[in-house]
Amino acid sequence: MHFKGRSRSDSSEEVQVRLDRVSKHYGNAAALTDLSLDVRRGEFLTLLGPSGCGKTTTLRLIGGFEVPDQGSVVIGGRDVTNVPPFHRNVNTVFQNYALFPHLTVFENVAYALRVKRLSGTQLRDKVSAMLDRMGLAEKARKYPRELSGGQMQRVALGRALINEPSVLLLDEPLSALDAKLRRAMQLELRRMHSELGLTFVCVTHDQEEALVMSDRIAVLDAGRLAQIGTPQDIFERPSNQFVADFIGGCNFVDAFSCANGDFLLPGCARAQQSEQQEVRRVLLAIRPQSLRLGAAEAGAVFDVAARVSDIVYLGTAVRLVLSLSDGAVLTAETSKDGVDKAGAIPGAMLRVWALKEDVMVFDTARSGHGPH
Numbered sequence: 001m002h003f004k005g006r007s008r009s010d011s012s013e014e015v016q017v018r019l020d021r022v023s024k025h026y027g028n029a030a031a032l033t034d035l036s037l038d039v040r041r042g043e044f045l046t047l048l049g050p051s052g053c054g055k056t057t058t059l060r061l062i063g064g065f066e067v068p069d070q071g072s073v074v075i076g077g078r079d080v081t082n083v084p085p086f087h088r089n090v091n092t093v094f095q096n097y098a099l100f101p102h103l104t105v106f107e108n109v110a111y112a113l114r115v116k117r118l119s120g121t122q123l124r125d126k127v128s129a130m131l132d133r134m135g136l137a138e139k140a141r142k143y144p145r146e147l148s149g150g151q152m153q154r155v156a157l158g159r160a161l162i163n164e165p166s167v168l169l170l171d172e173p174l175s176a177l178d179a180k181l182r183r184a185m186q187l188e189l190r191r192m193h194s195e196l197g198l199t200f201v202c203v204t205h206d207q208e209e210a211l212v213m214s215d216r217i218a219v220l221d222a223g224r225l226a227q228i229g230t231p232q233d234i235f236e237r238p239s240n241q242f243v244a245d246f247i248g249g250c251n252f253v254d255a256f257s258c259a260n261g262d263f264l265l266p267g268c269a270r271a272q273q274s275e276q277q278e279v280r281r282v283l284l285a286i287r288p289q290s291l292r293l294g295a296a297e298a299g300a301v302f303d304v305a306a307r308v309s310d311i312v313y314l315g316t317a318v319r320l321v322l323s324l325s326d327g328a329v330l331t332a333e334t335s336k337d338g339v340d341k342a343g344a345i346p347g348a349m350l351r352v353w354a355l356k357e358d359v360m361v362f363d364t365a366r367s368g369h370g371p372h
């Protein structure tokens with residue numbers, strides 16, 4: 001889905017970056033196909049998707065490191081499709097930070113200002129202020145090799161921000177950090193973004209990171225826009241099977257939707273099926289956390305018998321791998337308490353069910369069920 005239906009009367013003030021029907025090929029292979037995307041001024045937008053879906057390519061088109069085969073790139077109301085990177089008011093933080101190894105932290109951050117022929121107190125004040133902001137004042141005389149991953153990350157950010165770009169592009173900025181530092185830096189990036197009021201376009205393949213940091217997330221699937229929306233939109237109202245699965249994970253079950261609002265599972269309900277009217281094939285999508293164990297309560301629309309085939313301890317939750325009689329496999333996540341209450345031990349038979357409000361329904365034809 002792209003923005004065909006969206007009003008084009010958005011004032012260009014609000015839209016900082018617009019990709020309009022952009023396509024990009026490498027040789028015969030399409031990296032991006034007919035991608036339309038608006039990034040609003042001051043927004044933190046994350047490009048999310050699996051490896052090879054075109055995230056870096058999208059960023060490189062905005063930064064001016066690639067030119068699209070078709071379509072246009074507009075920044076701040078100006079068509080920059082063929083404008084080189086240094087004439088766009090955009091800065092990029094690359095995944096490997098690309099710091100100058102022979103320059104100190106101070107000189108790395110000062111670099112862009114020296115290129116602009118700034119010097120003396122003016123330069124010193126600006127760089128010092130940036131180092132303070134990044135918590136790097138004490139590292140000013142150190143070299144990159146003397147820094148931790150998180151500190152290098154902050155130098156790279158400081159170096160990009162000193163130019164006061166209107167758009168900051170970040171390609172997997174936190175991928176080199178360990179889990180704990182990564183979570184801290186996610187909040188740090190968010191804080192910096194709201195303090196500076198700049199437009200951030202960030203790439204990640206980590207769905208949790210995208211949910212934590214972003215105002216909006218654009219999910220890419222094989223070079224196309226699968227969905228764009230707030231973290232809540234994307235998680236609670238995924239517009240197709242791909243997004244539901246990629247963000248949060250899902251169990252998918254083929255079913256028939258009946259006129260009375262019930263769902264029938266193939267194999268379980270052939271007899272009733274012929275009595276029902278307007279039976280339609282659908283795909284049910286149920287989050288692992290939404291599957292409940294034990295006797296179904298009123299309002300259950302999905303209720304099956306399953307055998308526990310594996311139990312995985314996750315720390316804060318427990319994951320159950322459940323097999324249905326037709327060979328399908330479901331994943332449920334619950335608390336340790338929930339496992340005990342349901343008597344879930346390997347090999348046990350359980351009832352597994354879900355509440356209607358926790359079941360997402362996709363039309364099989366529209367959701368592109370099957371291989372992409």
Ligand SMILES: Nc1ncnc2c1ncn2[C@@H]1O[C@H](COP(=O)(O)OP(=O)(O)OP(=O)(O)O)[C@@H](O)[C@H]1O
Nearest residue numbers: 026030031049050051052053054055056057058205
């Ligand atoms: N310079 C290039 N030459 C040829 N093919 C390329 C080039 N750059 C990217 N591609 C191809 O274009 C597609 C999109 O690549 P891209 O780097 O944008 O993916 P990505 O979403 O950033 O993936 P990752 O998460 O692995 O970084 C891939 O199939 C990739 O192999």
Ligand SMILES: [Mg+2]
Nearest residue numbers: 055056057203
């Ligand atoms: Mg990439």
